[in-house]
Amino acid sequence: MAEYIGPLFDELKSLHSRRPFASFAVKLKTGERYEIRESVSFAMSRNVVVLMQPRVNLNWDQIDGFELLESNSRHAEIVGLLRRKPFVPFAVLRNNGERYEVAGRGRAGLSPWTIGIATPDEGLTIFQMEEVVGIEVHEPAT
Numbered sequence: 001m002a003e004y005i006g007p008l009f010d011e012l013k014s015l016h017s018r019r020p021f022a023s024f025a026v027k028l029k030t031g032e033r034y035e036i037r038e039s040v041s042f043a044m045s046r047n048v049v050v051l052m053q054p055r056v057n058l059n060w061d062q063i064d065g066f067e068l069l070e071s072n073s074r075h076a077e078i079v080g081l082l083r084r085k086p087f088v089p090f091a092v093l094r095n096n097g098e099r100y101e102v103a104g105r106g107r108a109g110l111s112p113w114t115i116g117i118a119t120p121d122e123g124l125t126i127f128q129m130e131e132v133v134g135i136e137v138h139e140p141a142t
Contacts, residue, residue, distance in 0.1 A: 008063055012044055015066060021112050023069040023130075026051070028062050035069065037113050074132045075112055081137065082108060092117060093134035100125060 015024055016039055026034045026042075026049070034051050036042055043050045049058045081090050082105055092100045092108075092115065100117040102108045107118040116126040 006060075008060060008065070009044070009046065011066055012049065016042075016044070022075075023113060025067045025069060026058070027064045027067060028058070029064045030062070033067075069130065074135070075110060075129050077135055078108070078110060078115065078132075081135070088140065089138045091136040091138070092132055093136065094127060095131045095133045 015022070015036075021039045023035065023037045026036060028034075034054075034056065036051070041052050043052075047059075049060070049063065050056070051058065078092070081088070081102075087105050089101065089103045092102060094100070100119070102117060109116045110129070113129050114126055115129055115132065116124055119125055
């Protein structure tokens, strides 16, 4: 098996080492896509890329490219809102129709792939970032 040294290798190496990790899809020349949500979900060498779930061994010549997933931009948007000074309340809209109000900085926490939001009854709801379909910012009236 020939070693691959080229831009795809460099791009995947960069995606693997990115902190915080950003979810991405591996796009194959056949049109198939595999989503990678954690840095431990794949391994790579100059000969092959191994995906862990589902277990797939790919040769570099099968790979068409990589694509960052939408949940990463939602993550960045929420991080920006939580850091905003002064804080402005916002709502997170979920793909099942549920809406979660974030009334204060300490009312939400997130990782690159999950979000936790404190509920009014002092509970906590945790779900995947990919379930976030919208964000509504409650800008103060001027």
